[in-house]
Amino acid sequence: MRNTILVAGSANLDFVVRAEHVPAPGETVLGRDFSTFPGGKGANQAVACARAGGAATQMLLALGNDAFAAPLEISLREAGVALHIVRAASLPTGTAFVCLSDSAENAITVAPGANEALRAEHLPALTDIACLLLQLETPITTVAAYAAAARAAGVKVVLNAAPARDLPATLLAHLDVLIVNEGELAAIVGPCASIAQALERLDVPCVIVTLGARGVCARSHGHYHWQCAYPVAAVDTTGAGDTFCGAFTAALCAGLALPQALARASAAGALACTRLGAQASIPTAAEVEAFLARHADSADAADARRQLAAYCGIPIDPTAT
Numbered sequence: 001m002r003n004t005i006l007v008a009g010s011a012n013l014d015f016v017v018r019a020e021h022v023p024a025p026g027e028t029v030l031g032r033d034f035s036t037f038p039g040g041k042g043a044n045q046a047v048a049c050a051r052a053g054g055a056a057t058q059m060l061l062a063l064g065n066d067a068f069a070a071p072l073e074i075s076l077r078e079a080g081v082a083l084h085i086v087r088a089a090s091l092p093t094g095t096a097f098v099c100l101s102d103s104a105e106n107a108i109t110v111a112p113g114a115n116e117a118l119r120a121e122h123l124p125a126l127t128d129i130a131c132l133l134l135q136l137e138t139p140i141t142t143v144a145a146y147a148a149a150a151r152a153a154g155v156k157v158v159l160n161a162a163p164a165r166d167l168p169a170t171l172l173a174h175l176d177v178l179i180v181n182e183g184e185l186a187a188i189v190g191p192c193a194s195i196a197q198a199l200e201r202l203d204v205p206c207v208i209v210t211l212g213a214r215g216v217c218a219r220s221h222g223h224y225h226w227q228c229a230y231p232v233a234a235v236d237t238t239g240a241g242d243t244f245c246g247a248f249t250a251a252l253c254a255g256l257a258l259p260q261a262l263a264r265a266s267a268a269g270a271l272a273c274t275r276l277g278a279q280a281s282i283p284t285a286a287e288v289e290a291f292l293a294r295h296a297d298s299a300d301a302a303d304a305r306r307q308l309a310a311y312c313g314i315p316i317d318p319t320a321t
């Protein structure tokens, strides 16, 4: 029986400076402390899958032959991720430059380096793979080739279309699940009157839009589902979306129904916002369980759900709870 998740994508060493605010174009801001953290959307999502438990996690990634590669390998291995490493000797390991504000906002610039070296022929055998999780920090032709190979092998394909860009129709045609934020959704479908209208334009079985502090909205096989965000005191949102994607994919692979998978992934993403760093902030399954137990449905949940549905433009019965 297939029971493994394969994440194929980027790994970056994150160089993080905390500052009062994120600089505007042309502005210089005097920051405070500086730290490095293992990051990269692919590697963050692999760690999130592994910490969520339920399925073995593998990752296909490309690293340079330099000192930045070691902390990335260590973080992934310590999380229990089995690695397929492409060594791109002539390229530096990927890096990301993160400015983190006191209000937990960030601005990130990525220097992809070795991530650009991932090619179609690097995909390992998919024999044990149940789910393939992809992002867009590696070449789009490679991502599309991996999705096509996985579809042909009967593997579920989940794409987190981040960072934002237009997607080729051939890639969209091979997806089972597409996860985007509002900006990424707009980059794919163009301007729309509402989130619901944008979701209806996409011919993918399940599309999930993450809406930050509002929550998430999904359209699966023509039906809407939505989950309000869990309130937390955010200190760093870097990697929160990746945590959502990894935890969601692990839940999907474990056979959870969509509403439960959305709740679990939202809780994991919320917890990730309460700690510094990308991979360093990703919670374990036990932490997510305890968080969910503390945040069982509250009295105002129905009202919050109605507000989220209205924001997304989802028609609902106003008397429903």
Ligand code: RIB
Residues within 6 Å of the ligand: 010, 012, 013, 014, 038, 039, 040, 041, 044, 095, 096, 108, 110, 137, 238, 239, 240, 241, 242, 278
């Ligand atoms: O999604 C957060 C990630 O984006 C960071 O870890 C950074 O490396 C960039 O890839």
